[in-house]
Amino acid sequence: MDLPVMPPVKPMLAKSVTAIPPGMQYEAKWDGFRAVVHRDGAEIEIGSRTGKPLNRYFPELVTALKDNLPDRCVVDGEIVIVHDRRLDFDRLTERIHPAASRVKMLAETTPASFVAFDLLALGDDSLLDTPLVARRSALARALSTARPPVHLAPATTDPALAHDWFERFEGAGLDGVIAKPLDLPYRPDARLMFKIKHERTADVVVAGFRFHKSGPIVGSLLLGLYDAHGTLQHVGVCAAFPMKRRAELLTELEPLRMPDPGGHPWAAWAEEAAHESARLPGAQSRWTGKKDLSWVPLRPERVCEVAYDHMEGDRFRHTAQFRRWRPDRLPESCTYAQLEEVVRYDLAEVLGTPEN
Incomplete structure (x- = not known):
């Protein structure tokens, strides 16, 4: 693997605030496993929040990411499992199992999905210093033809819609709302975003x-x-x-x-x-x-x-x-x-x- 941003990468983080701040990009806060995906042709590495590889636990995602991501890229997102039309964290934790046979069975019966929300590299270019708005546009173009189980996370700059998401999306198992400054570069392991959660x-x-x-x-x-x-x-x-x-x-x-x-x-x-x-x-x-x-x-x-x-x-x-x-x-x-x-x-x- 030879990419402009190499694994492992610790994802950028968010700090808690009590209200949705104005003038930012807003996304739903997903309740799953944070993951940074590196792809270089046939090579895929799914890294956890701590940098540990997750490929063996989500074999179905390795295939799906090869089918849906650009040939050379680094994407930040969340691994989730959907059950009964909402996120199911308990079923997600079952996937971290030492037995390959158990993982294979669960990959077939409770397959995982990947929700992408940031782009760290594309082709030969690192986007770590690129403002969020430009990274988001590049990500939307890169995933314009993506199909489930790979998804582009919804995003908006409308605070009224963000408030609406905060109220409605909890019923689908989401945690709250993430707010990101529009000119924010990507800084691994730094708490530069904002999370607003229900209490x-x-x-x-x-x-x-x-x-x-x-x-x-x-x-x-x-x-x-x-x-x-x-x-x-x-x-x-x-x-x-x-x-x-x-x-x-x-x-x-x-x-x-x-x-x-x-x-x-x-x-x-x-x-x-x-x-x-x-x-x-x-x-x-x-x-x-x-x-x-x-x-x-x-x-x-x-x-x-x-x-x-x-x-x-x-x-x-x-x-x-x-x-x-x-x-x-x-x-x-x-x-x-x-x-x-x-x-x-x-x-x-x-x-x-x-x-x-």
Whole structure:
């Protein structure tokens, strides 16, 4: 492979802001695996956000990218899987599997797609110093004949349309909106773009905690919600606390610690079979490897309010943010019923949106 921009490339990143800024290019924020694709003739390399090759996990995309990308190019985008007309991150994570036979089967039953949104090189030319507007035009021309599963990400400079996308596209499984300055060059691994994500709050039960890697202080709180059958389901964690606050939390939670976890709703967490019928903390996966997933059980008597962006099935998609304790709420009142239900939206309509 001999390209003007060689792998590995760490993609350009975005920092969070609370509102959609004016005067920029706007795109949907895709919920998938970020990937930078290098193509030099018959050679294709799909690189992850950290630069690791992904070719073996998405063999169907290797073929599709050869069929749809220019002969020599470097393209930034997102690998996604569509199920039931919306993005499905859980099915996407299943693709990172050590068994080639398993990957082959999933490539046939749940094929991935690639959504392109930036062009880093074309032919013999590096576009890293080229302004965004020119890179976008070049990308649109390069993918003018592309067909699924390779897509050109919708983009607009109309802030009103961006606000509309922010409200509607969540129903198709998208994260929010990305705003990019029009004159922005491409700077790998730099946070020069802006992301605007949804934020909602929920009251949840604190049913356990994990120790921090640095020592005997709280690393994360384990959160639960009661389902329609009255079962406390593990829905995620909140973990962003100053070090001083982590030590304070250990003292605050001490009265709730259970020396014998036998009566805890998640007491069976260490049994692999138990995870098949309930959401419990500590499930081993190919993501966790040999990481210590043990945790300290607490009597599920304390409620806190957390902020979250969106749900992935019956759990928080990302780490929740602690807001405050809720001594006025009973744990039994913390149910899934309080969560806002997002209006579903067909992902095909997102990908079919014309440029403006």
